[in-house]
Amino acid sequence: MxxxxxxxxxxxxxxxxxxxxxxxxxxxxxxxxxxxxxxxxxxxxxxxxxxxxxxxxxxxxxxxxxxxxPFARTPKVTIFGSARARPDSPAYQQTRHVSAALAERGWMVVTGAGPGIMQAAAEGAGSRSSLGVSIRLPFEEKPNSSIEGSRNVAMKYFFTRKLMLVKESHGFVYVPGGFGTLDELFELLTLQQTGKAEPTPIVLLDEPGGRLWHGLRDFAEGQLLPAGVISPDDFDRVLLTDSVTAAADEITGFWRNYDSLRWADDRLVLRLRAEPTAAEIADLDERFGDLLTSGGFRSRGPLHREIRDDDHLGLPRLVCRFDPFKVGSLYRLIRALNNLDSAPDAARPEQLH
Incomplete structure (x- = not known):
């Protein structure tokens, strides 16, 4: 009804x-x-x-x-990790470094506003570049001291908190954590695997020399993949690293040329920052034609629906008939678009919104 x-x-x-x-x-x-x-x-x-x-x-x-x-036009990265991490732990320091690196590049850092890794991320970014979405718990009642009161919203329910931690961000960094961190990671992977969320960069950042995330990948590839419950490229969308520089580069580099996408019936529209050449489009047809149901990639102006909605009208586009059952492979295509010779050197923070 x-x-x-x-x-x-x-x-x-x-x-x-x-x-x-x-x-x-x-x-x-x-x-x-x-x-x-x-x-x-x-x-x-x-x-x-x-x-x-x-x-x-x-x-x-x-x-x-x-x-x-107020920060709608500022790119954001959400950082997840254990609330139990101590300030003297390698994971805590690693988190401070990566959040500082991203803040220096013009990004804001979003966290659950609790202790541990959440506090480390807020400290690294600084109060002016931090936002918090805290949860009201009997043993964790207040946001950490690095989050200004005006920069935090407290939630009663985990599901509304999870929505906001994911909805507003252009990238995600996961530092080793417990059930909560894994819950957030698997939910995001599910949303992107099924096409319910647009592709975004996902980094699993270990402490220097750490192997925790490698153990997760080994389990996925050694147990889940042979069982047929995930696809071979499901973990390709994730970067595993213990390098702060590599983590920051993955988050910002994902937006070097790729801007956004939109579905119009059976057509996929990929909005870019630079228009590909005819030779580059031909190369994309050859490399990624197996992801399409028919035809190839076409460079064109905005579709009627985009014009009606005033949707990113100033950007060049590639339009194709993408197989919806292969949305997990969009990451490979986006990385190829970012590596085109015609792509700009880097995306400026103000371009992401």
């Missing part, structure tokens, strides 16, 4: 009037749908507990959206 079937037409008209009176001018239809959903929950006689969950989740998301809004 849709909202329109639950809410009588006269109520919908009153909601329109309320929105106008309240001064809502943008996206009025979407805001009205939110109100209609709330009314629908009441009509459904939803239990008090379920209503509290829905209300708290929406309130938390509003607070988080407000936190991130």
């Amino acid at each position: 849709t909202n329109s079937e639950v809410v009588p037409p006269e109520v919908t008209e009153k909601l329109r009037a309320i929105l106008t009176e309240a001064g809502v001018s943008d996206n009025k239809k979407l805001v009205r749908r939110l109100l209609e959903t709330g009314i629908g929950l009441g009509v459904d006689r939803t239990t008090r507990l379920d209503l509290k969950i829905a209300s708290a989740a929406l309130t938390e998301m509003r607070d988080a959206f407000a936190l991130f809004a």
Whole structure:
């Protein structure tokens, strides 16, 4: 049953009037749908507990959206890792170094605002380049001292916190951690494997000489792959390294030429910073033709849907009929696009938004 079937037409008209009176001018239809959903929950006689969950989740998301809004045009990297890491541990120091390196390149660092690796990341980036999304727990009630109060939003639910830690970032760094870190990693890998999230760079950063992440890869390739439950290229999208420089280069270099993508029915639109030459497109056809259902790559201007939505209209594009069952291989294609001779030397932070 849709909202329109639950809410009588006269109520919908009153909601329109309320929105106008309240001064809502943008996206009025979407805001009205939110109100209609709330009314629908009441009509459904939803239990008090379920209503509290829905209300708290929406309130938390509003607070988080407000936190991130002023920094919408600044690229962000989320850093995950153990809350138990001590300041004198190699992993802690490694985290400080990589977050400092990314802050120097114009990036903001997002963390769960707790102790351990989260504190190390905030310290490395500095308070002006740090944002926190903390969780309210009985034994972890306050954000770490490196996150300013105005730069942190506290969440009751893990699922809303996880949404914001992933939604706003252009890259992800995972330092060895426990169940929480692995949970975040596997959820992100699942979202990208299934095409529910756009490709982004993922770095598994070990302490110098560390092998923890190599053990995870060995398990995936030695156990999961032979069992047929993952694809051969599922782990190719991840960089394993113990080098801070390599980690920072992977995060920023992913956006050297590639900007974004959009699906239009069975067509995939890849927005770039520099237009490929005819010879480069022919080479892409030869190397990645097996990922397409028909035809090849075509350089063209914005599609009608992009023009309607004013969607990155100033960027050159490659359009193709990409096999949706092979979205896991988009990483190989994006890396090739970033390595074209026509690609710019590096992406500037202000270009990412």
